[in-house]
Amino acid sequence: MNRLALAATLALASACRDDDPPAVRLVVTSDLVPPAELDAIAVTVVGSRSSERDLLCEPVEHLFPEPDAGTLQLPLQVLVERGDVYTAWIAFRIEGRRAGTTIVSREQVVEWPTAGVLEVEVPLERACLDVPCTPAIEQCIRGTCHGVQRRDIFTDPTLRDPGMPCMEDTP
Numbered sequence: 001m002n003r004l005a006l007a008a009t010l011a012l013a014s015a016c017r018d019d020d021p022p023a024v025r026l027v028v029t030s031d032l033v034p035p036a037e038l039d040a041i042a043v044t045v046v047g048s049r050s051s052e053r054d055l056l057c058e059p060v061e062h063l064f065p066e067p068d069a070g071t072l073q074l075p076l077q078v079l080v081e082r083g084d085v086y087t088a089w090i091a092f093r094i095e096g097r098r099a100g101t102t103i104v105s106r107e108q109v110v111e112w113p114t115a116g117v118l119e120v121e122v123p124l125e126r127a128c129l130d131v132p133c134t135p136a137i138e139q140c141i142r143g144t145c146h147g148v149q150r151r152d153i154f155t156d157p158t159l160r161d162p163g164m165p166c167m168e169d170t171p
Contacts, residue, residue, distance in 0.1 A: 022114060
């Protein structure tokens with residue numbers, strides 16, 4: 001399991017405890033076969049400190065598999081624990097890559113759970129290969145373009161709190 005902590009003020013413990021912070025477990029699935037059709041997945045995360053308007057931390061991207069980790073294994077699971085500042089919602093941009101080029105992508109926005117772990121499954125679909133959706137505005141779902149839940153959150157720097165990174169990697 002890959003762990004990431006939102007708002008770098010969290011201290012993670014390796015064992016589960018009753019006082020563990022609320023978390024979201026992103027589960028990336030695909031009908032594309034690694035490594036022949038899909039050899040890496042980039043997960044970009046951003047969070048907001050307001051549910052009414054976009055007051056975002058600086059997005060952070062993590063590439064899987066990590067260097068020297070071998071081949072991409074699916075489903076990919078990434079656990080993100082809520083921090084103390086960006087607690088309204090969390091958004092993921094998931095990019096399936098082949099030889100360094102993005103071939104399919106999805107975005108997903110969810111509210112943080114009040115307690116426990118919310119599991120969110122996001123499929124990267126073969127039906128979306130070569131479907132020309134407008135970046136930051138649309139995404140492909142089941143072979144057709146649909147509007148994203150929140151526009152421009154990964155691309156518009158005016159929506160961000162400058163210098164406030166969303167995440168830090170934790171062991």
